[in-house]
Amino acid sequence: MLDDNGHVIGRKEKDDVKNEWFIGHDINSIWSYKVIGVWQENEAGQAAEYGQRPGDIKIKDADNNKYFDNADKEFLGYTTPRFRWTLRNEFTFLRNWSASFLLYSYWGHKAPFQRAKHFEAGTLTKTNYFKIPYWTAENPTNQYARLYSDDKNIGANFYRDLSFIRLDNISIGYAVPGKLLNKIGLMQMNLSFSVKNVGFWAPDWEFYDPEAFNPASPDAVSSSSRTYTFGVNFTL
Amino acid sequence: MFHLFRNYIPMKKIYMILVSCFMLSGCNESWLTPDPLSFYSPGNTLIDKEGMLSALTSCDRLLREEFIGQHCPLLTAMIFSELCVLGTTDISGPAQNMNEKILPNSNNNWDQTNRVFWYWEYDMLGIRYANTVITRIDHARFDSEEEKNNILGMALWHRAFRYYRLCLSFNDIPAVFTEVYSPVTNLYSVERDVILKRLKSDMELAAGYVSEQNYRGQISKGACYHLLAKICLALGNFDDAIKAAEAVINSGQYALMTSRFGVDANDETKNVLWDIHRPLNKNHPDNKEVLLATIDRYEYQIAKPSSLSLFMRNFVPFWANTTNRIQTPDGQPGMSDKRLTPPELDYNGIYGRGIGRCRLTWYTSNEVWDDPNDLRHAPGNWMRMEDLLYNNPDLKGSPYYHQPVRLWGDNHQLLCIDTLRNWGEWGHYKVYMEDPDNVTATQYNGGQADMYIMRLAETYLLRAEAYLWKDDPAAAAKDINAVRMRAGAAPLASAEVNMETLLDERTRELLYEENRKVELTRIALIYAKTGKPDYRGRTYLTETISKENYFYNRIMERGNFYNKGVKALNGAEFKISPYHIWWPIPQNDIDGNSSGRINQNEGYTGFELNIKPLSEIPASGISTKD
Numbered sequence: 001m002l003d004d005n006g007h008v009i010g011r012k013e014k015d016d017v018k019n020e021w022f023i024g025h026d027i028n029s030i031w032s033y034k035v036i037g038v039w040q041e042n043e044a045g046q047a048a049e050y051g052q053r054p055g056d057i058k059i060k061d062a063d064n065n066k067y068f069d070n071a072d073k074e075f076l077g078y079t080t081p082r083f084r085w086t087l088r089n090e091f092t093f094l095r096n097w098s099a100s101f102l103l104y105s106y107w108g109h110k111a112p113f114q115r116a117k118h119f120e121a122g123t124l125t126k127t128n129y130f131k132i133p134y135w136t137a138e139n140p141t142n143q144y145a146r147l148y149s150d151d152k153n154i155g156a157n158f159y160r161d162l163s164f165i166r167l168d169n170i171s172i173g174y175a176v177p178g179k180l181l182n183k184i185g186l187m188q189m190n191l192s193f194s195v196k197n198v199g200f201w202a203p204d205w206e207f208y209d210p211e212a213f214n215p216a217s218p219d220a221v222s223s224s225s226r227t228y229t230f231g232v233n234f235t236l
Numbered sequence: 237m238f239h240l241f242r243n244y245i246p247m248k249k250i251y252m253i254l255v256s257c258f259m260l261s262g263c264n265e266s267w268l269t270p271d272p273l274s275f276y277s278p279g280n281t282l283i284d285k286e287g288m289l290s291a292l293t294s295c296d297r298l299l300r301e302e303f304i305g306q307h308c309p310l311l312t313a314m315i316f317s318e319l320c321v322l323g324t325t326d327i328s329g330p331a332q333n334m335n336e337k338i339l340p341n342s343n344n345n346w347d348q349t350n351r352v353f354w355y356w357e358y359d360m361l362g363i364r365y366a367n368t369v370i371t372r373i374d375h376a377r378f379d380s381e382e383e384k385n386n387i388l389g390m391a392l393w394h395r396a397f398r399y400y401r402l403c404l405s406f407n408d409i410p411a412v413f414t415e416v417y418s419p420v421t422n423l424y425s426v427e428r429d430v431i432l433k434r435l436k437s438d439m440e441l442a443a444g445y446v447s448e449q450n451y452r453g454q455i456s457k458g459a460c461y462h463l464l465a466k467i468c469l470a471l472g473n474f475d476d477a478i479k480a481a482e483a484v485i486n487s488g489q490y491a492l493m494t495s496r497f498g499v500d501a502n503d504e505t506k507n508v509l510w511d512i513h514r515p516l517n518k519n520h521p522d523n524k525e526v527l528l529a530t531i532d533r534y535e536y537q538i539a540k541p542s543s544l545s546l547f548m549r550n551f552v553p554f555w556a557n558t559t560n561r562i563q564t565p566d567g568q569p570g571m572s573d574k575r576l577t578p579p580e581l582d583y584n585g586i587y588g589r590g591i592g593r594c595r596l597t598w599y600t601s602n603e604v605w606d607d608p609n610d611l612r613h614a615p616g617n618w619m620r621m622e623d624l625l626y627n628n629p630d631l632k633g634s635p636y637y638h639q640p641v642r643l644w645g646d647n648h649q650l651l652c653i654d655t656l657r658n659w660g661e662w663g664h665y666k667v668y669m670e671d672p673d674n675v676t677a678t679q680y681n682g683g684q685a686d687m688y689i690m691r692l693a694e695t696y697l698l699r700a701e702a703y704l705w706k707d708d709p710a711a712a713a714k715d716i717n718a719v720r721m722r723a724g725a726a727p728l729a730s731a732e733v734n735m736e737t738l739l740d741e742r743t744r745e746l747l748y749e750e751n752r753k754v755e756l757t758r759i760a761l762i763y764a765k766t767g768k769p770d771y772r773g774r775t776y777l778t779e780t781i782s783k784e785n786y787f788y789n790r791i792m793e794r795g796n797f798y799n800k801g802v803k804a805l806n807g808a809e810f811k812i813s814p815y816h817i818w819w820p821i822p823q824n825d826i827d828g829n830s831s832g833r834i835n836q837n838e839g840y841t842g843f844e845l846n847i848k849p850l851s852e853i854p855a856s857g858i859s860t861k862d
Binding site for chain 2: 014015069
């Protein structure tokens with residue numbers, strides 16, 4: 001590193017731009033183009049300077065040179081959660097009943113929401129497609145592009161927050177009382193019911209399960225299954 | 237059980253054993269050095285003829301990838317020319333407006349966009365394989381000096397073939413002429429002609445080394461001289477180019493095919509041009525014309541599954557499209573891609589289910605054909621849309637069923653809205669490739685097939701070109717006419733022959749075979765180097781080649797898409813610029829080369845950071861600066 005007079009004042013390892021690893025930044029940082037909205041009807045002229053049309057994503061051109069290159073990229077957040085927490089509790093009530101739950105959360109990470117660009121909207125005349133809002137002149141949103149939009153094919157994306165809280169498990173247990181057991185000749189009997197993967201709350205993510213999101217194929221449908229279990233446990 | 241166990245081995249002893257495990261054991265460092273008993277490392281494999289040939293097989297295999305798959309790289313090379321444009325109209329990605337789509341940082345190796353960076357990535361890979369053989373050639377044991385030289389010569393061919401293509405696609409590029417053992421991040425670009433000169437001397441060596449007796453699919457002596465002729469042309473050494481071409485033409489090993497041969501030889505409805513382009517005839521023992529063709533057969537699937545060529549899918553118009561479909565004059569869907577049985581017309585199986593990625597220009601499908609007797613454009617070989625009949629079985633009873641397809645209705649209404657994707661012409665004799673696995677499949681796309689890399693007809697045209705540069709149209713006409721007359725076309729008089737007719741002949745003979753971008757760039761480069769006027773009297777300079785060149789002028793003057801604001805249904809306008817004579821260097825690799833400088837080409841972002849390229853390849857064989 002040099003000061004204003006050209007004297008060496010320190011040393012710094014080179015950034016690894018190709019792998020997007022930068023000295024002083026988390027290795028999981030997102031370093032990419034910033035999408036600042038969608039070109040609107042009244043911006044058609046400006047959009048044309050970038051070879052785009054109203055409805056296409058509007059990418060920040062920091063140095064205003066009409067090209068999108070490394071100089072326009074910014075640190076946009078992180079691909080991994082900034083913190084995680086888990087809460088589990090179990091209650092016993094009415095003597096024979098018990099209940100438990102498990103909540104956990106990953107918070108503060110982001111992912112590209114490619115479907116919002118509608119780049120490859122399928123063949124709408126003959127196939128089904130995801131019901132995701134899209135830009136039209138009547139619906140001048142800044143969150144979604146038009147169908148078959150032109151994203152310049154340089155990897156610019158709407159980044160969305162993947163943060164979520166998941167209610168992972170709820171269980172209810174019932175221990176059959178002794179009086180009843182005597183009648184049917186059992187020593188002990190427990191009934192239980194549990195649901196795994198009850199649901200999640202992800203305020204900013206709208207494309208399937210945020211936890212099942214796969215960065216290697218961000219376009220893929222990534223759902224997770226829910227399991228219901230009913231259990232009977234008895235001792236003769 | 238556990239009780240018994242505890243009785244026999246006291247717990248104290250177990251603790252002792254555990255402790256001693258940690259305290260007493262250990263090893264010296266040499267024990268940690270991996271010493272695999274069996275391992276495919278170059279040091280173990282490239283020690284004899286068999287090992288070296290297996291490395292060369294990797295090079296051979298990469299050659300065929302250019303012709304294979306969804307939007308094969310060859311198609312990208314074709315759209316940077318007057319031959320064709322991309323016909324895909326249902327997405328925004330395809331390289332139709334080159335000014336907008338061909339960027340150093342865009343995704344340029346994808347079927348939905350283009351394959352510009354395929355050439356960069358896979359040619360570098362082939363160079364790496366070839367360098368491994370060349371660098372280790374002296375460390376392997378061979379039965380004879382001839383055997384060693386043959387293998388070295390083939391490896392030199394593979395390296396030169398790819399560097400030639402890279403130089404004429406990407407201009408000044410880094411040079412790596414040796415095996416690399418560790419990451420290199422301090423490369424510098426080298427002047428294009430410095431690399432080409434190196435290739436020339438390499439190929440002069442290789443042409444002497446490579447045996448006349450190599451198997452089909454391996455590099456032949458003819459392929460070496462053929463490549464040498466191209467390199468000499470690019471360097472402006474026309475006499476050497478003629479000499480190299482003559483070494484092929486006069487070798488006695490090769491001849492233009494003029495009579496029927498091979499798998500369909502007894503089919504009287506066909507002709508010799510059909511035979512030449514049958515996939516199984518390209519490496520046929522009777523085929524005297526082939527200098528080098530890849531080998532890719534249905535039976536070899538186990539070695540590399542799912543490498544269907546998809547040639548019909550890429551190159552046949554999307555006649556079966558239901559979006560903006562082809563209609564009968566009374567508005568009914570005219571075409572069906574259902575697998576039909578005679579007397580119904582199973583066009584899916586007969587011509588293949590194209591999706592119209594390749595849309596030939598008017599020049600390629602009509603203007604260039606100057607002789608009605610030319611077999612290369614004859615019915616049966618060449619297909620016009622009107623040669624198809626309305627085959628939709630739902631039309632039975634309609635007067636249009638099995639009548640020729642029409643573009644215009646009785647009241648001059650257009651019967652097919654998307655004439656870019658769903659309407660066009662194609663060279664059936666070249667793109668039809670059987671696919672035994674999919675005989676009844678819903679999509680008959682084109683199966684594995686041998687592909688020509690070099691054949692004698694092009695050697696004639698290379699020599700003709702060299703004669704033209706030497707202002708000898710009489711000699712050039714003789715060579716061009718050799719190719720023409722074989723196809724049944726009338727010979728040209730020497731007064732008619734110039735660079736335009738030469739390029740036209742290349743179109744007629746080598747469509748779907750040649751990398752048109754590279755060939756056109758070579759000719760544009762020679763115009764700039766020699767200062768010779770083109771057919772309109774314009775001259776060019778190497779210093780301003782990115783602003784003014786023959787490549788761009790030819791595309792604008794012959795094609796009918798890039799030059800007049802044609803728009804595809806996806807909204808993209810067809811556009812190209814003079815600077816596209818050079819493709820962009822991938823930004824990703826410029827970034828990764830953090831301690832050196834790989835130059836960018838003019839017209840692309842990052843060009844302003846260029847420094848002077850190296851004017852020689854360092855003795856180390858790698859273009860670094862130390």
